Amino acid sequence: MGTDISGFIEYRVLRDGQEPTWYSAHNLDSLNDVGNYDAFGCLFGVRNYANFRPLAAGRGFPSDASDAMAARFAQLTEWYGEDGFHGTTWITWAEVKAVDWDEPAEKPDSRLHQYRQTPNGLRMTAKASWNGEAFAEAVGLKPGEVREWPEGSEWLVGDTLYRSVTMCRRDAVIDTGDWPPVWEAMEELAEQHGDDNVRLVVWFDD
Structure with missing residues (x-):
């Protein structure tokens, strides 16, 4: 809700x-x-x-x-x-x-920012929970595990880029x-x- x-x-x-x-x-x-x-x-x-x-x-x-x-x-x-x-x-x-x-912000967004590659460069598509199945498997997270990632950390999983971002x-x-x-x-x-x-x-x- x-x-x-x-x-x-x-x-x-x-x-x-x-x-x-x-x-x-x-x-x-x-x-x-x-x-x-x-x-x-x-x-x-x-x-x-x-x-x-x-x-x-x-x-x-x-x-x-x-x-x-x-x-x-x-x-x-x-x-x-x-x-x-x-x-x-x-x-x-x-x-x-x-x-x-x-x-x-005081620390990076709790949600990893999610991007896809397009002919015009990276395009943000969502703010994803880091315990998404594909991402969790790629980085070795346990089910339900919550972790804070340093600013700028990023992972390419398939054709999706996950990045830790501090918003203003x-x-x-x-x-x-x-x-x-x-x-x-x-x-x-x-x-x-x-x-x-x-x-x-x-x-x-x-």
Whole structure:
């Protein structure tokens, strides 16, 4: 079973003499509904097979959440139970803006990157578990054995090349991928309300 992401973009309004108030602006589903595990791990520490230092993991559901989002989260919790979701957290636009997208993961990807030779050179075809039968037999792994491989280690098994790769944040949250619409929406709100007053709140279900 796969892991899916849900959430809202919120903005905070600061008025003289009043408590700051968060308002819901966008449902994440309308901007990004793709289950990209590398991005989940890089940003929020969920399904972090690529071994990134998460940017915003485990912060929980904000106590000052907007009324609309709090009502929606309460409704979902009632339907699916308190254990129906995990990884609830949030990140501000100020934090996103400060990210070094060239920062590497803390160690190589837990999944070996798999390539095939094409007329135009090597083409990545998958991220493979290293206990695949053909690979395990070729390198002498026992059934179910888990091992970490040094960066750059590679093996040619038949016409498939397996390589140990350390990803950088840009590889996980690519400029042409599913996250730019989210960043654009947050940036637009931040131009009006300020970088620290725009945040993305997310949660995950399996």
